[in-house]
Amino acid sequence: EVQLVQSGAEVKKPGESLKISCKGSGYIFTSYWIGWVRQMPGKGLEWMGIIQPGDSDTRYSPSFQGQVTISADKSISTAYLQWSSLKASDTAIYYCARGRNTWTEIDFWGQGALVTVSS
Amino acid sequence: QTVVTQEPSFSVSPGGTVTFTCGLSSDSVSASYYPSWFQQTPGQAPRTLIYSTNTRSSGVPDRFSGSILGNKAALTITGAQADDESDYYCVLYMGSGISVFGGGTKLTVL
Numbered sequence: 001e002v003q004l005v006q007s008g009a010e011v012k013k014p015g016e017s018l019k020i021s022c023k024g025s026g027y028i029f030t031s032y033w034i035g036w037v038r039q040m041p042g043k044g045l046e047w048m049g050i051i052q053p054g055d056s057d058t059r060y061s062p063s064f065q066g067q068v069t070i071s072a073d074k075s076i077s078t079a080y081l082q083w084s085s086l087k088a089s090d091t092a093i094y095y096c097a098r099g100r101n102t103w104t105e106i107d108f109w110g111q112g113a114l115v116t117v118s119s
Numbered sequence: 120q121t122v123v124t125q126e127p128s129f130s131v132s133p134g135g136t137v138t139f140t141c142g143l144s145s146d147s148v149s150a151s152y153y154p155s156w157f158q159q160t161p162g163q164a165p166r167t168l169i170y171s172t173n174t175r176s177s178g179v180p181d182r183f184s185g186s187i188l189g190n191k192a193a194l195t196i197t198g199a200q201a202d203d204e205s206d207y208y209c210v211l212y213m214g215s216g217i218s219v220f221g222g223g224t225k226l227t228v229l
Binding site: 035037044045046047050057059061062095097099101102103104105106107108109110111112 | 120153155157164165166170171176206208210212215216217218219220222223
């Protein structure tokens with residue numbers, strides 16, 4: 001059974017760092033790209049970036065380039081999304097999803113991880 | 120900046136047919152944009168309905184179909200049911216590994 005299991009909810013203060021994870025199982029992790037999607041409270045989905053875990057080829061939305069870092073550890077079938085200095089505006093649910101062909105064939109989503117940034 | 124456009128809202132009667140569209144502010148949408156469609160109910164993760172214009176994801180009933188209509192991608196629900204009441208999002212592939220979501224369409228079934 002394919003699963004993408006994301007790390008749990010986080011509550012952080014502005015300026016703190018954070019790394020959240022997305023662990024794949026039930027399939028060959030390096031056969032699919034992993035993408036990250038933001039959903040701010042009451043808003044729509046936003047494409048952040050993708051990574052191919054096999055060679056760590058990473059692409060970012062211009063809106064998120066330099067704001068976050070996407071990485072992966074194929075040895076443990078896990079992708080990551082990290083911030084070096086959180087802002088209140090980073091408060092959102094973050095989803096990972098897998099897809100073939102540079103994430104044009106997206107077929108499975110993680111359950112989402114709520115990140116709350118508040119002083 | 121590329122803007123992907125979707126209707127903000129739609130309503131449909133149970134058993135009816137509804138078609139949502141997904142367009143571009145600066146171009147016509149074709150299959151080379153690999154349009155995909157997702158359904159999201161409140162409090163839940165998105166669910167993939169359609170990818171690569173018209174390929175249904177595993178387990179998606181055939182009353183959901185994708186196509187290109189004119190210069191836009193389209194998602195059609197035939198025989199709408201109460202539990203189709205959700206938000207629907209499209210995403211388009213812009214090339215170089217970059218994709219962009221539309222703003223979403225809220226469907227009411229009444």
